[in-house]
Amino acid sequence: MEPENPTAAAVEAVEGVEATRDEVIAEVGSLAEEVVPGTVDADADRAADAEPVTEPVVEPVRESVEPASSEPVAVEQPREERAPRRDDRRDERRDDRDDFVRVRAPRLPDEADISLLDPDVKQELRGLPKGLAEIVGKHLAAAGLLVDEDPELALEHARFARAKAARVGVIREAAGLTAYHAGEWAEALSELRAARRMSSGGGHVAVMADCERALGRPERAIELAREAQGKPLAADEAVELRIVAAGARRDMGQLDAAVVALQGPDLDPERRDPWSARLFYAYADNLAAAGRTEDAVKWFLNAAEVDDEGETDAAERAFELTAEPGLVAPVQDAEDDAAGTDGAGNGEQENAGEPEAK
Numbered sequence: 001m002e003p004e005n006p007t008a009a010a011v012e013a014v015e016g017v018e019a020t021r022d023e024v025i026a027e028v029g030s031l032a033e034e035v036v037p038g039t040v041d042a043d044a045d046r047a048a049d050a051e052p053v054t055e056p057v058v059e060p061v062r063e064s065v066e067p068a069s070s071e072p073v074a075v076e077q078p079r080e081e082r083a084p085r086r087d088d089r090r091d092e093r094r095d096d097r098d099d100f101v102r103v104r105a106p107r108l109p110d111e112a113d114i115s116l117l118d119p120d121v122k123q124e125l126r127g128l129p130k131g132l133a134e135i136v137g138k139h140l141a142a143a144g145l146l147v148d149e150d151p152e153l154a155l156e157h158a159r160f161a162r163a164k165a166a167r168v169g170v171i172r173e174a175a176g177l178t179a180y181h182a183g184e185w186a187e188a189l190s191e192l193r194a195a196r197r198m199s200s201g202g203g204h205v206a207v208m209a210d211c212e213r214a215l216g217r218p219e220r221a222i223e224l225a226r227e228a229q230g231k232p233l234a235a236d237e238a239v240e241l242r243i244v245a246a247g248a249r250r251d252m253g254q255l256d257a258a259v260v261a262l263q264g265p266d267l268d269p270e271r272r273d274p275w276s277a278r279l280f281y282a283y284a285d286n287l288a289a290a291g292r293t294e295d296a297v298k299w300f301l302n303a304a305e306v307d308d309e310g311e312t313d314a315a316e317r318a319f320e321l322t323a324e325p326g327l328v329a330p331v332q333d334a335e336d337d338a339a340g341t342d343g344a345g346n347g348e349q350e351n352a353g354e355p356e357a358k
Contacts, residue, residue, distance in 0.1 A: 142154070209222075221247075225248075258289070259292075262279065301315075
């Protein structure tokens with residue numbers, strides 16, 4: 001038996017498929033001839049005469065269409081419901097930092113040099129790149145030089161330093177203290193809170209409490225003073241906190257409590273501590289507010305006697321109080337003695353005051 005030729009089999013298969021196709025075409029043609037003549041035309045005429053039916057046009061949904069490019073398609077949404085884009089959020093963060101970031105570098109005084117800073121400050125600045133540490137240090141030095149004579153300009157330098165290195169605790173501390181001297185209470189409080197989080201210590205709690213007072217929140221100032229009880233504070237810081245807490249009591253109408261808050265072992269006319277003048281003055285001021293005028297005059301005179309730097313107007317306050325009816329204390333002589341000037345009757349006051357001064 002001869003083997004089957006594969007080529008011949010393939011040819012026969014193709015011819016069979018073509019024959020089947022021809023039969024299908026012929027059958028379809030015969031079916032088309034059975035259609036009644038004119039039916040198709042009549043249907044076409046009726047369709048033409050009928051009123052057109054308007055079907056709703058469905059707009060394609062933009063979100064479902066994938067663009068050819070890789071960029072996402074922006075879908076218009078109501079403004080109030082649209083989620084903030086990344087750029088929007090970035091702009092909001094920039095706006096929050098405008099006071100500190102978008103500042104030009106103020107002109108540095110010639111004498112502003114990093115060598116003027118405390119060793120502890122310079123030590124912390126060593127964590128910055130050398131060039132940046134030099135720039136920031138000079139502006140901190142400028143802030144320290146200007147804070148007494150031009151606190152607003154000093155604050156510009158502190159803000160610039162803060163903008164350059166906001167993660168350094170001593171810089172936030174310097175910015176807070178400078179803002180306090182410039183009367184920017186909210187900014188000072190914010191910066192000192194940040195400095196307190198970044199570093200250990202009291203964090204200038206007296207200044208923070210005084211900012212709370214200035215912002216009209218004396219109860220928060222008292223709360224800060226209460227929280228600081230039992231914590232290690234420098235002696236001058238503790239005295240300042242007592243003075244602020246007494247002022248907060250006074251703001252709340254608690255005049256007698258304000259007087260009591262300042263009493264302590266260091267409230268002694270024989271003491272000559274660096275803070276004695278301020279403590280005596282604050283005590284006298286609260287005595288006067290409580291209506292204890294004679295005691296107030298006495299402590300104003302005590303404050304004037306220890307105020308070697310002339311930080312207070314204690315002598316003037318004592319003189320004003322003695323001008324009231326019923327008070328005839330020789331305050332004018334004490335005022336001249338405190339000022340170190342010559343005047344009628346001053347010799348007795350000076351001689352009387354010498355033993356105490358020694």
